[in-house]
Amino acid sequence: MAATGPVSGFSGADKPEYADYSRCVHCGLCLNHCPTYRLWGQEADSPRGRIRQMQLVDEGRLELGEGFVTHIDRCLDCRACETACPSGVEYGKLVEVARAQIEQHYQRSLASRVARDFVYRWLLPHPRRIAAAARVLRVYQRTGLAAFARGTGILKLLGLQDRERLLPKIDTDFFFGDLGRTFPARGPRRARVAFFAGCVAQVTFSELNRATIRVLQANGGEVVVPAGQTCCGALPAHAGVRDVARDLARANFEAFPAIDFDAIVTNAAGCGSTLKEYMHLFPAADPAHEQAAQFTIKIRDVSEFLADLGLTAPLREVPLRVTYQDSCHLAHGQKIREAPRKLIRAVPGVELIEMKLADQCCGSAGVYNVTETEASLELLALKMDSARGTKAQAIVTANPGCILQLRAGAAIHDTGQEVLHVVELLDRALQRA
Template sequence: MSTRAGLKDRLHYNETFNCVQCGYCLPVCPTYETMKSEVHSPRGRINLVKMLAEDKVKAEDLREPIEKCLGCRACETACPTSVQYGKILEGAKEVLEFAEQKSRAQKISESLIFNQMFPSKRWMNTIGNLSWFYQKSGLQKMAQRTEITHLAPLHLGKFESVLPDLPSPVERKKRARQFKAIGSRKLTVGFITGCVMDAIFYETNRNTIDLLTKAGAEVLIPVNQTCCGALHAHAGKITDAKALAKRNIEAFEKEEADYIVNNAGGCGATLLEYGELFKGDIEWESRAQAFSNKVRDISQVLSELDGLSFTKEVNGTITFQPSCHMVNVQKVKDEPLSLLKQVKSKGYREMNDKERCCGSAGIYNIVNYEDSMEILDSKMKNVKDTNATIIVTSNPGCLLQMKLGIQREGLEKSVRAVHLVDLLVEAGAVSK
C-alpha cells in the first residue's frame, strides 16, 4: 500500500464523498455559529480532510479548524446523507498527531498525562485526595482570597472555584466492589466508575450505585477497569485509546453483567463505539462489539427497571442541559426527561435549543478557553430565558461548564447546576 493510499485510509477519505455540501449541518454547529467561518463548519472541515488526502493542502492547514471542533457530533443528527463525521474527525486527529513535530518537553508532559495519569487509579485517587485536602485545610479559601488562583495556567483557576466538595481518603477506601440489589434482583450491572468521575465526582458515583440498587440492580465494580480512552481518542492517540479499551473489555468480560452502566455522556459514547474502534481487528472486533452492546447510560437502566419513586419535593424549577455525546452518539433523549418529570418540583421548563453544545467538550474549555466561553455565553442566554433555578446535566464536564456559566452571569445565589443522578437522590429516591 502506498503512503498516499495509507493516508486516505486513515483519513477515511471514501467517507468524505458522502458529504454533498448541502449545509444542513451549519445551523447546528456551535463553532460555525460563533466563528462565522466555513472552515469551522462540519462541511468545511470535511472538505479540508478530502483536500489533504488528495495532497492539495498540508496537514498544518487542517490543524486549527480541526482543533477548534468541539466534536459534539450534532452535525451527524442533522445530516440527510448520514455522513460519519465522528469517524472522519478522529481520523484527521490521528493524522495530525502523527505529523506534529513535538519538543522533548511536550512529549514528556503528554506521556505523563495520557500514559500515566489518566489510566492510573492511584493517580486519580491521589488527585481526589489532594483536592479534598486543598478544600478542607483552608488552602482553597486562602488561595481565592489572595487571588493566587488567577495565576494558574490555562484558566484552571476558574474551574477550581466550581469543583464539588470531595470525600475524604477514608471514605474512598471504604467502597465495596459488589452491591446487592434492594429487594428482588432484576438485573446485574457492571459499573464504569471512570477516571475523572471517580476522582472529582465520587459522590455522584456513590449516588449512582445507590439508585441502581434501590431500583433492583446488583452492581459490580471490576477492579481492573480503567479510563475509557475518550481523551486519548479525541487527541488522536488511537493506539493508546485501544490499549485502554482492551483493559476495560477484559475486565468486564470476567463479570456476568447484563449491562455496563455509565453516568457520563462522553465516556458512554466512547464505550459504545469500542466495536467501531476495533473494526477489522480479527482478535478484538467481536469482543469489543459484545462489550459495546451492553453499554447503557444510567438513565436508560433506571427507566427500564422502573423501580424508583420520589418522596421529597426539590425546591426550584428545573431545566435540562443534556450531554451532546449522550444525545448524538448514544441516542439517549427520552429517559432523562422521563425521570426528571417524575421528580416533585416547582415545574420543568424546556430550554430552547437544549441539545446544543455548552462548550465543555472534554478538555476543549481548557485548551480553547475563549472560544468555549463564547459558546457558553450563548447557552446561558437560553438558560436565563427559562427562569429555571436548577440546571440538570448528564455529564461531569457539562456540569462544571454550567456552574461556570452561572458564575459568569452572577447567578450563584439564585441558580445551581446538578448532575441528574444527584438530583434524583435529592428528590428522595426509594424502592417502589
C-alpha cells in the same frame, strides 16, 4: 514528467477513509448546528469545512500542517452535526481519526507535547496517579492556598481566574475504595448491572457515583463495581491518542465480562458514547473488534437504563423548577434525548422548562475548556444566557464534564442556579422517601 499524482497527507492506520468522508454531500445543513461555526462563521470551523479539509489532505492538496491542526483542534467533537446530517456522516469517527493522524504526523510545540503526554499517557490510564495528583490538588484547594492565590490576584494576573473556576473540587472520600464491591438490590432484584465508575470522576464525582448506585439499588438493581476497570479512553480517543485508548479498552473488556451482567451502566455520557463505539478503535480483522462488539451491546447510559427499566422506587416531592441541558455525547453521540427528560418529569414537584438550544454544547467538551478556554467560555456564556432565560432553579444534565462547566458558568455569570446530574435529582427524591 512522472505520472504519480499528489500523495495523501495521511498514512498508516486510523485515517479518514474515502468511504466515510465521501458520504458528506456538502449540503451545509450541519453548519448552523456547529457551535464553533456559530461563534466564528467560518467554513474552516464547520463540520462541512473540516470534512473537506480531511479530504483535501487525503488528496494531497492540503498540507497536514498548522492550519489543518488548528481547525481540527478547535472542534468540540460534540457531534451536533451528526444529528443534523441527513446523509449519516459519522463525523465523530472522522474527527477522531483525523486527530490520530495529527498525533502521528504532526510535530506540536514542546509544551503542548509535554502537556498532552502528561494527561493522556502518564495520568489518565493510571488510577493511582490520578489519585496522587488529586491529593496534591486537594491540598491546594483546602489549605487556603487557593484562597491565597485568588486573593492576591495572581490568577487574574496570569489570566487564569476563569480557568481556575473550571477546576473540579477534589472529593474527600475517593470512589476508588468502592471498586470491587457489590451493592444489593433493594426489594426484589430486577436487574444485575455492572457500574462503570470512570477515572477522574472517582476523585471528583465520588458522590455522584454513589448516588447512581443508590438510585439503581432502589429500583431493583444489583450493582457490581468490577475492580479491574479503568478509564474508558474517551479523552485519549478524542485527542487522537488511539494506542492508549485501545489499551484501556482491552483492559475494560477483561474487567467487565459482559456475559455476567444485564447491562454495564455509566453515568457519564462522554464515557458511554466512547464505550458504545469501542468497535471504531479496532479494525474489523482485529479479534478485539469482536470483543468490542460483545462489550458494547451491554453499555447503557444510566438514564437510558432507568427509563427502560422503569422507576419502581417511591419518589417524594422535590419542589424545583429545572431545565435540562442535553449532554452532547448523550443527545448527539448516543441519540438519547427523551430518557433523561422522562426521568426528570417522573419526580413529583419538579417542573421542567426547556431552554433554547438545549442541545448545543456548553463548551465543556472533555478537555476543550482547558485547551480552547476562550471559545469554551464564549459558549458557556451563551448557554448560561439560555439557562437563565428559563428562570429554572436548577440545571440538570447527564455528564460530569458538563456539570463542572455549568457550575463554573453559574458562578461566573452569577445565575444562582444549582447544577445536578439526572440521578442526583432522583437520589434527592429517594432520600426523602
